[in-house]
Amino acid sequence: MKLAELGEFGLIDRIKANVAASPSVLLGIGDDAAALSPTPGQVTLITSDMLLEGVHFDLSFCDPFTLGKKSLSVNLSDVAAMGARPRHFLLGVALPKDVPLEFMDGFMAGMLEQAGRYGATLVGGDTCASKGGLAISVTALGEQRPELVLKRSGARPGDLICVTGTVGDAAAGLKQLFAGVRDGFLVARQLDPTPRVETGVALAEAGVVTAMIDVSDGVLQDLGHICEMSGAGARLELARLPLSEHYLAYCGHNDHAPLALWERGGGEGAATGKLPPGHDPFALALSGGEDYELLFCIPAGKESEVAAICASVNLPVSVIGEITAGTGVQLTAPDGSSYTPPRRGFDHFGAD
Amino acid sequence: MKLAELGEFGLIDRIKANVAASPSVLLGIGDDAAALSPTPGQVTLITSDMLLEGVHFDLSFCDPFTLGKKSLSVNLSDVAAMGARPRHFLLGVALPKDVPLEFMDGFMAGMLEQAGRYGATLVGGDTCASKGGLAISVTALGEQRPELVLKRSGARPGDLICVTGTVGDAAAGLKQLFAGVRDGFLVARQLDPTPRVETGVALAEAGVVTAMIDVSDGVLQDLGHICEMSGAGARLELARLPLSEHYLAYCGHNDHAPLALWERGGGEGAATGKLPPGHDPFALALSGGEDYELLFCIPAGKESEVAAICASVNLPVSVIGEITAGTGVQLTAPDGSSYTPPRRGFDHFGAD
Structure with missing residues (x-):
């Protein structure tokens, strides 16, 4: 009909x-x-x-x-x-x-x-x-x-930056879809994201969060929104980014050890801040949108309380960095060097 | 830029x-x-x-x-x-x-x-x-x-049916636009409709209206929505439809006398309920949408109160018919005969 x-x-x-x-x-x-x-x-x-x-x-x-x-x-x-x-x-x-x-x-x-x-x-x-x-x-x-409403604007220098679940999955899933893959974990993360409703409400009601956003444009860009609205900067440690085993496998890291691969393959990249294409597990995890995880800030010392809240809804949570008094997001590679991402995130009117 | x-x-x-x-x-x-x-x-x-x-x-x-x-x-x-x-x-x-x-x-x-x-x-x-x-x-x-909220569902048999302003203008303006006309009263009614906000609020606060809708799909269809939601029917008198002089001129009624034209040209039409094409000022006024006038029902006896409310915001109002105990909208031509419209209104998924 x-x-x-x-x-x-x-x-x-x-x-x-x-x-x-x-x-x-x-x-x-x-x-x-x-x-x-x-x-x-x-x-x-x-x-x-x-x-x-x-x-x-x-x-x-x-x-x-x-x-x-x-x-x-x-x-x-x-x-x-x-x-x-x-x-x-x-x-x-x-x-x-x-x-x-x-x-x-x-x-x-x-x-x-x-x-x-x-x-x-x-x-x-x-x-x-x-x-x-x-x-x-x-x-x-x-x-x-x-x-209890959680804005983007409340982050303060010294706050810890947290993210639920894993990031980069949805972007990797989209790349798989364009390559003809039609199922699997990453594709499901792209096509059928889970809104973190229980977690968002529980975090608000616990009163521990200073600023929150969902990861729709990519961790780097969304963290940038928090920084801009809060009049602060951030330092992100790539080694702490939560990456799923499926995501790592997609990036060619079948041993699920991005740090090992970074050290093994990234001699040149570590110096320039850029790993050879296809070997950098962080680029897509930073710029890839649509994970719909929660990215939020908490005062230092509240980690265990937040971990307990997320555990109660069976959702992993990771501390990935810290809010700073500066501006912009500084990225630290696993070896401690400064990292420059190949792209920052999605802009609807951008050239690519 | x-x-x-x-x-x-x-x-x-x-x-x-x-x-x-x-x-x-x-x-x-x-x-x-x-x-x-x-x-x-x-x-x-x-x-x-x-x-x-x-x-x-x-x-x-x-x-x-x-x-x-x-x-x-x-x-x-x-x-x-x-x-x-x-x-x-x-x-x-x-x-x-x-x-x-x-x-x-x-x-x-x-x-x-x-x-x-x-x-x-x-x-x-x-x-x-x-x-x-x-x-x-x-x-x-x-x-x-x-x-005070005015639903579509409160009309009762015996209620009078009212409409603000004039109807058919926006539909005629759209036809003019397609014919290359780019200005004038009818075109302005199509491109720049006035939402009847003051009137809607004043009618609600006066507590005299039993059901209301805005004319977006055409008088006939929108009155049909009131009837359906109210479990009632309606009788509409075409002679009472408020038609602007611009609309009548567009329909070829340069003497602004639709009734005269009906009687003069509609010998055949009066019998069949259809006037020759191009001479029926009612078809478009009934089916044409986007006038964004208010179509509403009031208990009999409230006409002067409603007229005063509309006069206070400088908007004409007309009683155009009556809610009945039946179903559907019956149309009465100026000569008292039954009128069948060539089309009823706009359906987004319809064939035309």
Whole structure:
């Protein structure tokens, strides 16, 4: 069945039928606007992301279910990075007319399953026809007590820089997808990222975090955002970057020992700050976006408390550096030398 | 200057510099999410619309300033149709890489001027590159006391159906644009609609309205939404449809007397319910969308109160029919016969 047979309002009704009621939603899908009842004493956190076919996703790389799931996950990740609980979301979708109804059914199933997992209710949005590719816009809302909201701007010199999980996986997964690989750990990290909602909320409620961001543009660029907003600098120790065994294997480090490889293969690189191409496990881990891990700062001495919080949600956490009184992010290679990355991160309007 | 030279984050900084602070915005542009402080005792109304180049707008028809203004106006209109005051909005924009910076400057100037006029503050969003055309997504938030929110679902048999301003103008303006006309009243109604914010709020606060919607899909379809959501029917009297003199002139009714023309030219049409093509002033007024007038229902006897409210904001209002106990919308031609429209309204996935 094609969407043209169902029609715009038929599609909206079909979506609406699968959305559960929520006490905070006074009026959901089907009016000019949704009416939401804010929780007294809490602030509303709101974020919006667009995902465009050919820019953010390739339909030959993923099934509709996973695309729907990811489209919500990247927005939930932004809510989590504020230390807030997701509550509601809106979906805008521009669909080519020849999209089969099954595509939308799969897309919505993935999105609504993920929404249910994290307590977010679909309350409205927009559906329209696209003359180009598929375009998706998600707006997510969360709530938190104002004093617990975690901004990018609170980092202070001496704070430790932490990151959850591992980094570089999603970027490596994207490279694998372009090379024809369609499954495995790295590909799953790219296509189906996990928003760190429980962790973000637990960290906020523990009151130990001074600044937080999610890793969407790459560790280096996202840490740069924290530094800029906090009026501080940072020193990052590459040896402490959490890299998955899959990522290391992808980089050719089958012994899972980047430090050994650095020492073995990086004689020239150690001097220039650049390892030979294909042998540097840090470049992609620093610049690669879309891991959707949490990057955050804590006062020195709070490591064990943070480790306990992350352990309680079964998520590894690593201290990777320190906030400094300077500006910009300084990188220290495993041998103690200064490291210059080949690229810093993703800019949508950049040349490459 | 091209966007590529400024970069994604340079563009965000440039936009941010033109946004005024607001007491309800604890955290605006530049973090993972915005933090908004809801007004105690009020509910949040939220709506989102996408506008795509080639579907919703044609860059050869309008300047960037007017496009930015309209992109916000259509969302403010949805907030107004709930009887709510606009408060905040988010902007997602996907830009072709060759868009000149001047385009974005003009677009933002129009959007922010309109935002200021209606008390809405830009709090966040997303900018990214587009490989297709320009894509815009706006999410608007408003507030109102819960008991004053105006839904589509409250119309009761016997209620009078009212509409502000005139209808059909925007659809006629679009036809003129396609015919090469670039200015005039009708074109302005299409490119630069006025969201009826003051009127929507005043009607809500007067407590006289049982159901409301904005005319975005056309009077017939939008009235159909009220009927469907209210479990009622409607009878619309075409002779009472408010048509502007510009609209009537466009339809070939230079004497501004549609009824006279109906009687003069519609001998055959009156019998079949169809006037000869090009002579029916009602078809486009019923099916044409984007007038962004308010269509609402009031209990019988409240006409003068509503007329006074609309007069206080200098907006004409017309009673155009009555809610019935049936289903669907029945149309009565000026001669009392039943009228069948050639098309009902706009469906994004429809064949035409």
